[in-house]
């Protein structure tokens with residue numbers, strides 16, 4: 001190498017490779033380390049893949065937007081029904097007053 005870095009050839013037949021199965025951490029608290037630019041579970045210390053985290057966050061964010069629109073539509077629908085019920089209540093009270101008198 002031009003910068004003086006020594007590079008050793010990798011021999012895949014000689015290398016001992018152990019694979020540590022990835023476990024999905026489901027703990028709710030994450031530490032964002034500015035120094036190492038990494039994410040870590042605050043409970044078990046597992047390393048969290050930043051891309052996976054951002055992807056999950058982005059998808060969740062979109063789901064929340066869709067849910068927000070659904071809830072806003074439902075509030076409008078229920079508000080309309082409530083106004084109708086208030087009018088009916090007012091009419092019924094007026095009828096009751098007329099019947100009592």
Ligand SMILES: [Zn+2]
Pocket residue numbers: 025026027041042043044045046
């Ligand atoms: Zn964890």
